[in-house]
Amino acid sequence: MQRIPVEDYAARIAALVEPVLRRPxxxxxxxxxxxxxxxxxxxxxxxxPPFRNSQMDGYAVRAADLADAPAELAVAGAVPAGVAAPSLPAGVAMKVMTGAPLPDGADAVVPVEAVEQTDGRVRFAASVPLGAYVREAGxxxxxxxxxxxxxxxxxxxxxxxxxxxxxxxxxxxERIRVAVISTGRELVEPGESLADGQIPDANGVALAAAVRADGAQLVAVERVGDDPRALQDAVARVREAGAELVVTSGGISMGDYEPVRALLETVGGTVGTVEMQPGGPQAHGAVDGMPVVAFPGNPVSAQISFALFLSPALREAAALPPRVRDTARLSAPISVPPGRRRFLRARRTDEGVEPVGGVGSHLAAALAAADVLLDIPATVGDLPAGARVDTVAL
The missing domain is CATH 3.90.105.10 (Molybdopterin biosynthesis moea protein, domain 2)
Structure with missing residues (x-):
């Protein structure tokens, strides 16, 4: 089976969801x-501001009255914030508070710390320019x-x-309204007791959180087993709840119980393999006109797939900055089999980036310890410490 290049698949997903991005x-x-x-x-x-007001606690004056400073003026009352502006007669000062309307006729404010105050009078040591400490309307x-x-x-x-x-x-x-559906009869609610063969549903939680973190509105989270009819019913329910885009996990590989694959193939969707690891199996299509983006069931594969393929569109619609792509130096060597593009988990250090865990798509704890992905081309195998690698922020 021919593998789809990562950039080509990203373009397909962008085209699938583009109509949803046109927001009313x-x-x-x-x-x-x-x-x-x-x-x-x-x-x-x-x-x-909506009116002339004082920038300082001080005294509103007519600048002309202080032209021959030092000068002493009588104080004709005080103006607190939140009152109508009074009038200031010539030859007197009026105490004003920060934000208070400037009295009519006043054209400057002298800060309280720049004057000497006596009973009912205030002494100004220097003249003051027009407009000093005055906030003009507009x-x-x-x-x-x-x-x-x-x-x-x-x-x-x-x-x-x-x-x-x-x-x-x-x-x-309007926010894009997204529903998340995780598939697999082995999945149970996190925190429930596990019977033989059961695992907590990490994808439902992680993908729902990723949807919200990228600025979309999460309208529903569902979990179904391996029955395509149950999945179709779940898609109908989330549509009724207002979803306009569905994200699924699991059920798209080559096994005997692949409900997402079965549903998408009946509506002419695409089920294939992308040239990457983890996250090779991918699928997408439209069910009754509603886009469905289907990621693998392994938790690391699902989360990396979301970051690479769906996150860019959601973040653009939400006016969020794109995930940072950069280069960094390896602080430790890596060794991977060449032949397939790898997205390895890593964390930033003072020395560069340090790989975390191996290449397995089940290593959820290693993903939690990472903050970047290392984008390793298919032609590359061993890389020494100090080599520069491309990174994608998680």
């Missing part, structure tokens, strides 16, 4: 907008100015700016 928009409340992608430009409906952004551009992944600083502008409802892209 929805409006959400500001307190639900964190980590959502802004669907349209937002312009501030008000000046930022000096941050005038009304109608572009506050945030479409495509921004909204973080706390963005929400703060929207709130400052008085924006309550935010247009965001």
């Amino acid at each position: 928009s929805e409006t959400v409340a500001l307190d639900h907008a964190l980590d959502r992608v802004l669907a349209a430009d937002v312009r501030t409906p008000i000046d930022l 000096s941050d952004l005038p009304s109608g100015g572009l506050l945030l551009s479409a495509g921004v992944l909204l973080q706390a600083r963005h929400l703060g700016a929207l709130a400052a502008a008085g924006v309550r409802d935010v247009p965001v892209r």
